[in-house]
Structures are given as C-alpha cells and as structure tokens.
Amino acid sequence: YIECALLTERNVDAKILIQLNGANDFCLVSNDQMKADFDEEDQSIKLSIPSQYFLTGRYGLYEFDRPEKANLGGFINYEVQYNKSEILTGYNGLVDLGIFKDYWFLKNSMLYNSEANAEKTVRIGTSLDIDFPDKLTKLTLGDTTTVSNPFFNSVRLAGVSWGTNYLERPGFVYWNTPQLQGTARLPSTVELYMNGVKIYNQKVSPGDYVLQTGSQVNYTGNAQIVVEDVLGNRSVRTLPILINNKLLRKGLSEYSISLGKLRYNYYTDSNDYRDFLANLYYRRGLRETTSLGANISYTQDLQNTGITWTQGLPYFVVLDTLVLNSNSNDGSKFLYGLSLSKEFSRISVGISSKYAEDNFRYVGDDPLQDNAVPKFENFAYITFSAVPFFQNINMSYAEQTYYKNSANSFGGEKVFNIGFNRLIGNNLSLGLGYFQRFGEVKDNGGILSISYNFDIRNKVYLNYATDNNNASVQYVHDSGSQVGLDYALGANRRQDENIASVNVVAKTRAGDLSLQHYQYEHESDSTIGYSGAIAFLDGQVNFTKSINNAFALVKVGNYSDIDVLSALNRAEKTNKKGYAFVHDIVPYVKYDIGFDENQLPIEEKYDASSKPLTTLNQRGYVVDFPIQHTFMLTLQPQDMNGANFKPGSELHLANGDVYPITTDGSVTLYGITAGTHKMSVLYGDNATCSFDLNITEKEAKESSSQPMRIVCK
Numbered sequence: 001y002i003e004c005a006l007l008t009e010r011n012v013d014a015k016i017l018i019q020l021n022g023a024n025d026f027c028l029v030s031n032d033q034m035k036a037d038f039d040e041e042d043q044s045i046k047l048s049i050p051s052q053y054f055l056t057g058r059y060g061l062y063e064f065d066r067p068e069k070a071n072l073g074g075f076i077n078y079e080v081q082y083n084k085s086e087i088l089t090g091y092n093g094l095v096d097l098g099i100f101k102d103y104w105f106l107k108n109s110m111l112y113n114s115e116a117n118a119e120k121t122v123r124i125g126t127s128l129d130i131d132f133p134d135k136l137t138k139l140t141l142g143d144t145t146t147v148s149n150p151f152f153n154s155v156r157l158a159g160v161s162w163g164t165n166y167l168e169r170p171g172f173v174y175w176n177t178p179q180l181q182g183t184a185r186l187p188s189t190v191e192l193y194m195n196g197v198k199i200y201n202q203k204v205s206p207g208d209y210v211l212q213t214g215s216q217v218n219y220t221g222n223a224q225i226v227v228e229d230v231l232g233n234r235s236v237r238t239l240p241i242l243i244n245n246k247l248l249r250k251g252l253s254e255y256s257i258s259l260g261k262l263r264y265n266y267y268t269d270s271n272d273y274r275d276f277l278a279n280l281y282y283r284r285g286l287r288e289t290t291s292l293g294a295n296i297s298y299t300q301d302l303q304n305t306g307i308t309w310t311q312g313l314p315y316f317v318v319l320d321t322l323v324l325n326s327n328s329n330d331g332s333k334f335l336y337g338l339s340l341s342k343e344f345s346r347i348s349v350g351i352s353s354k355y356a357e358d359n360f361r362y363v364g365d366d367p368l369q370d371n372a373v374p375k376f377e378n379f380a381y382i383t384f385s386a387v388p389f390f391q392n393i394n395m396s397y398a399e400q401t402y403y404k405n406s407a408n409s410f411g412g413e414k415v416f417n418i419g420f421n422r423l424i425g426n427n428l429s430l431g432l433g434y435f436q437r438f439g440e441v442k443d444n445g446g447i448l449s450i451s452y453n454f455d456i457r458n459k460v461y462l463n464y465a466t467d468n469n470n471a472s473v474q475y476v477h478d479s480g481s482q483v484g485l486d487y488a489l490g491a492n493r494r495q496d497e498n499i500a501s502v503n504v505v506a507k508t509r510a511g512d513l514s515l516q517h518y519q520y521e522h523e524s525d526s527t528i529g530y531s532g533a534i535a536f537l538d539g540q541v542n543f544t545k546s547i548n549n550a551f552a553l554v555k556v557g558n559y560s561d562i563d564v565l566s567a568l569n570r571a572e573k574t575n576k577k578g579y580a581f582v583h584d585i586v587p588y589v590k591y592d593i594g595f596d597e598n599q600l601p602i603e604e605k606y607d608a609s610s611k612p613l614t615t616l617n618q619r620g621y622v623v624d625f626p627i628q629h630t631f632m633l634t635l636q637p638q639d640m641n642g643a644n645f646k647p648g649s650e651l652h653l654a655n656g657d658v659y660p661i662t663t664d665g666s667v668t669l670y671g672i673t674a675g676t677h678k679m680s681v682l683y684g685d686n687a688t689c690s691f692d693l694n695i696t697e698k699e700a701k702e703s704s705s706q707p708m709r710i711v712c713k
Contacts, residue, residue, distance in 0.1 A: 159260015
C-alpha cells in the first residue's frame, strides 16, 4: 500500500483501487494487473499500472470565460464631420451615450444632419441590455434587431428581445467539433493533421485521453492522429471527419424571442414605428450531423413560417434545405431553398438554389418600397487551391430572375466570374479576373490587380478594369499603432476623367482627426472629421478614442510612469495620480491586465502584478493593484519580567517568516508594512509567548537607532 494522494498526483484514479482497512488514505498497488517493485539502490518504489487505472484526460473542453460584473461608469462617443462639394455642403454629428453597471447597459444614440429635409436631429436608438453570462443569453428592452438567421435578414423593432448570444462570443464553439479519443501509456504528444497539414497539437498524460479541438479545427476531409511518447514511439491513425459551422453541436440550442413594433427609416425618422411584430426562432443540434430549426414571424397583415434542416451526408457533403411560407391577403405563398457544399483537400465546391412563388413577401419589408423577391436565385462556385503557377483559381456563376408584372421593375441578371490570385515572392501579389453578364444587361471585361509591399507599413496598389477603362494607383502608409499618422495617396481614372485623392488620419490617444479630398477635373469634394470619446469610471475622466470595446481603469498604488500591460503588451503609462485607462479590450476573451513590477522601488510590496479580466462589450472595469511601502524594523522583545530572550530564540510572524534573536537580544525584520502584526517568540523548551504590534513608518525609522521594546506575554 502507498498513499493514495501520490497516485492522484500522477493522474491515477484512486477511487477504483482497494484501500487499506482503517487507513483509507492508503491504496493497494499490488494485484494481478499492477506491479510494484522496490529499488534498494535509489530507495524508490517503481510501479507498472495499466492505462485503464488512469483518469481520462480531457483537453480543450467546451468551456467559456465568464465575464465579470462591470463597475458603475459611462462614456460618450462622438463623431463630427464637415463636407464641402459642388453638390452638397454641410455637417453632421453622431453621439452615443452609454451607462453601465454589473450586467446591465443603457445606451442612447443620436444623429444630426444639417442638410436633412425633415428631422435634422434623429434618435437612432435607445436600449437597455441585461446579460445573463452563465446562460449565454441577453435580454434587450427598447430599440433592437431580431437575430439574423437562415430565413431572412434581421429587422429593426422597439420592444423586448431575449435569446442566446453565441455569435458575440469569439471563443465559444457552437458548431460540431470532433472528440479525438485514444490511449497513451506514457506522457505523449498528440498531433492532428488535416489533409496533410498540421493544425493542432497537445501534450497528454498517461491513460485515456479525449481531445476537444474547439474552434481551431474547421476542416473537412481525412484526419491523421499522430501520437509520439517520451521514448520516441509513434503511432498513426487515419479517419474521416466532417466539421462545419452550419451544424450546431449535439444537444445545443439556439433561440430568440422578440416582441414589439417594427421600425423603419431609423436614420431619418425617430418614431417611424408601425406594425406589431412577434418573432420566435429556435434551432437545435439533434446529432453531430443533423441540425433542425424553425422560425415564426407574425404581423397583422403578414406572417412567415419556416423550417430549416442542415444535414451532414457521406463523403463530407453538407446539405441545407429551407421551406418558408408567406401568408397575407394575397394568399399563401412558399419559398424553397436547397444548397450543397463539399470540401476536398484542394477543391471546394458548392451550389445553392431558391425558388419563390409570385407575390411571396418577407415580414419587415417596407410596404412603401419595391421589395420584389426573385423567382429564382441560383449560385454555384468551385475553388482550386495549390494549383501550379496560378496558386488559387475561383469560378462562380450567379443568376436572378423575377416575375414579369407591374408590381416590380427588376430585370433578370446572370453573371459568370473566373479569376486567380497568387503571390510572387514575398512582397508582390498578382490577381487577374474575367466577368461575363448574360442578363438584360450584357457586358464583359477583365480586372487586373497588383499590390506590392515595400515593408510591413508601406504598400502600393494598382487596379485596372477594361470596363470603361477604369484605372487606379494608390500608395498606403499604415503607422501600425494606436497613435500615429496613416495616409493614402491615389491617382484614378474613371469614365475618361482624371481624379486625385488624399486620405489622412492623425491618430492620438484622445481621438482621430481625418481628412479626405478628391480633386476632379472640374470640381472637388472634401471632408474633415474628428471622432473620440469621454470615459467616466470610478470618479475619473478620460478623453480617448471611440469606445467600441471594453476598457479598464488600472491603478498601481500612487506611482506614476509605470508601464501598464494588456495581454503582455505595453498599453499605457500611469499618470501622476497612479492610474491609467486601457482601451480596446475585446469582450468575452480573457485578458491579463498587469504592470511592470521591475519599475517599482525594490522595497515595495504587492500581492500580484497581473490579474485576469474577462469583460462585456463597451463596459468599464476597475483593476486595482494596491502597493504597500515596506521598511526595516528593529525590535527588542522581552518577557514579562523585562528580561531579554536568549540568543537563538525565534521570532515568528503570522505569514510564516522566522527571524533569530541576536546576542544583544534584538531582532531586525524586513519587508514590514504599516499596521497591526501578530508575532510570537519561541524560546527555551518549546515555550511560546505572543504580542500584537501596531507600527507606523515613522516609528520604524526611529527603531533603526533605538530598538523598540516589546513585552511578549
């Protein structure tokens, strides 16, 4: 028998072993399957344990980082522009106000346009979001949109909406991914190859293992699992796998419920609310290769009902089907959709087709506008990769046909495209394409595109289209940082007219100043703009760039000029008050927020120099790193009779530090902070006494010349 804890540390499942009677923390390691040998030379026990006794190691589980509660704060995003041209001269502005705390977020957006015919100031939207991070859902009250799904594009409404928000979480894998299982007798490395390309590896412990590859794998084809142990032994297993983000994970549901009034023309009218809308969407992964969904949209005059079925078929084919009904005063009309796609090692091919009956309509289409639904929509594509010389070749065909009636003015269109693009060396890229239109508008032409990278910051682009002999050349400089100067200089020829263009963006910590100018032969068009934000958090104010992601107020004691780090990269320096704002923190992703501890005086004390932070979008968080000033303290502990303790006696601190008492009865402590400390003295034959010491930094400095006398009771 040996201690069960030693086996647990080595990933052995101690629960299935026989335990010693009266001492359950010892496990039997000698039976007909396990072997235990005592090595007298190095005084060790060597065990031979079959793999079934090891715990199954699970790597890359479908976990997600839970966002933290936001601190009370807010921000104002603002953007102003002034435009002057021969056709239009005016200015406009956009303002977003956000207030947040914990898991709620209140937002209001306003737009001003000096040249608007009706409302010059328009309220774009007002909403209150409440996140439920453990359930991966969100509730929205006010102006919002329905979730985009396979049935139709999202529509705007004012009311209430609740549902899953998987798409907002970049690290959450909602589609089916394979579980790669196996057994390792020794510590090993597992590598996954897809179509000959290594895309994943993981170190595993002895025993059975299950690899959840997560979002790193989104391929279809033949997979090879290569296992190599620490002794160099290799095993290879080949199997076909199908992974497609159209297929939900087995047992996972996606849903959304929306109730409210449809909104139209939200950029020009603050209150264009019309029909009542009820929308219900639900989709579930029934199996690894089967996902089924349904959608119901209801308004008084028009209702849509539909189902969608996504199926993985043999030979890595993915089938998508759609049936959608439109019910109105025009009767019951149907739309049918079908698509097939297949991935080969170097070829991707797909085809899709939709057919709609005459007068089919979508809920949310503005009845005051022409929203004719095509009778047929067909699309087909094929892509070749790793082709000699050409590298990548793309071909596609698309067509739309409409019913001929007085209700719509759309004509049919058929377009064929073929092209290739390839790299020439490390800096030059070449693309060449050809298109042919067969519909009511007949046309054809070629497109040439060339780009050259002088370095990572400077590039030049050249484009030429035979259609109307359009050509352009543009030189682009990218500063590659949040603060700097970006610009693009261009020369263009469109429809026999020469055009010069200049685009400049001056980026600062407080915002971005932009300038655009287009000089035509007989006129010009100029725009100047500025965008930025004001952030409020923990009683502090910061002028910064527009807030599109989360941000944090990082405090490092009262120290200035300390580098603050975000994801191990320097983000900012603390100001005179010892804090800094860190912006552009991507939501739902775990960041390490910290500071450079090497820039602090050596006598300073802190609990941690880095903290993990997972945020919600456009929220603010306070990350505090308290810094304590430490000092040296000399004590003269004495017993109840006023006598010094003998040399060699030990002074113990509450944190476990031990200091010996010297020959003169004094003891010097290091790294002490102001406040109350519990201490004890170990003396004689394990006798102890204790005392509480309340010390200030001033008293500690005085103790360097005269030790502080303390009575130990």
